[in-house]
Amino acid sequence: MTAVLVLAGVVWREMLRKKDLYVLALLLVALTLLLLTVDTFGAKNVSRYLLDLGLLLIWLLSIVLAVTFTARQIPEEEKRGTVFPLLAKPVSRWQLILGKWLGCWTASVSATILFFVFLLAVVYLRGGEVDGLALIQCAALYAVLLGVIAAITLALSARMTYGAAATTSFVLQGAVFMLVPRIPTLVGYEQGLRRSALMVLYYLLPHYELFDMRRRLVHEWGAIPWSAFGLIVVYGIVLTAFFLLLGWAAYRRKLFRRGEAL
């Protein structure tokens, strides 16, 4: 466990050293300030659009951060050759995968919490209010989702270069977000093979829509029952464990030589 935590700590230090987080944070600040300039036809204390678009921005930016940051971990260790001294220590490949994932996940979640705090401050200054319990549930489910996304990306990067893993992950996340929730409707318009293919995709791909409580939060529908919340968290943990196992299976017998360009 110590090895896993040490590896996660290294990932954290790397994130603080690199510029990605700061660039994305600046982008969030700039775009949020831009949103403040939207005309509301003179209506006061109008803030729901700000929360809505702000949360969307946070989702996008933190997914960008999680994917780009996670995708580069293993390929860069191999490219720089630092993977050799690392694996020469008493660190198993399973610990390497788990440590990298833990570092990337906690770093992305911490960045997201910072983004949330900034957005909430702006919304409160604008006169808006947010249901505390719904906010906690929304943030917690999103944190679980980031864990799933980091696990998928790490599994891809176990056998791909940084660019390929990041691109594949982005395409996959986009497809899952946009396609999966619409499949029950789309299936009604299809027959035969296409219908079967859609059904396979529906049960094969993760259901990110379950982690999305933004609408509840923005439109003041309140918190969800804890039983449903718990079920979704368990679903997220199972997904994360599955993709981490997949990553480990792909990485455990991977051969690499010194000086081999990745």
Next chain:
Amino acid sequence: MRATRTSFSILAAATLLAGVSFALACRLTGLPYFAAADSRSAWDQIFGSASAGLSRDLYEIADRYFHKGVGHHEERAFEDPFQRLGEVVAPHRHEHLSADAGVLEIMPWLSLATSVDPGNIEAYQVAAYWLKTAGHLDEAAELLKKALVDNPDDYRLRMELALLAAARDERDSAAAELDRALNLWPGKLDPADEEARIDLARALHYRALIHQLDGEYSAALPLLKRELEVFPDRGGIEAEIEAIQNNSVEREQLENKWHLLQRDKRELQCEDHHHDHHHDDHHH
């Protein structure tokens, strides 16, 4: 020598292609489709429909906000535990915002819709209606003034101004705006359009009411008759015409109608077909 020949061939091919495309362009612009004079700028011709589409999308978002984030119902081919859990997370009940419960939250989207396409009159109307209903009369007036700059000949904006004047109990001003609206009707709309006909009937009815309140019964009569021509099956108008002709108009009834007009409780049918009741204060 060979390189020179290749370059010459490329140059000749390029010249030939340029000539063919020029000739084709001259031929195409001579066709009736292209020959039709379009007063819009090149920018508007290229991006006009795109901005109108985007404006409609933004208006749709405003509509979704009005329904507390719930979009239009989509038929699903099957049900499963994922969807049942998803319905717990994403609300789907049919609820509305109201004047005293956050309806002004739709304003940024309507503002964006009108910024993208200043010709989106419906967005201006909805914004003005809810600003007025929420008691922001000055803001509604300001908004309509801005809308008129881009759409000076649209009767719908004049009607909104008339209703705003009525809300302020400024009867003369309301009458003047209704006269302008009637002069501008139908504007860009098709006179046979159902919405346009309803608007015309409303404008005629409101103007006739103000005439009657001012004691000008003879001026109200032709307006009510015209309204009856638009909707011949409206028995209430016939009764009103008869009352004027028989000198039996009740002042109290007129005052009550004026108060209703001031409150502007429009009873419109909800566009959500999975929801079968009607609403007051539902301007979507």
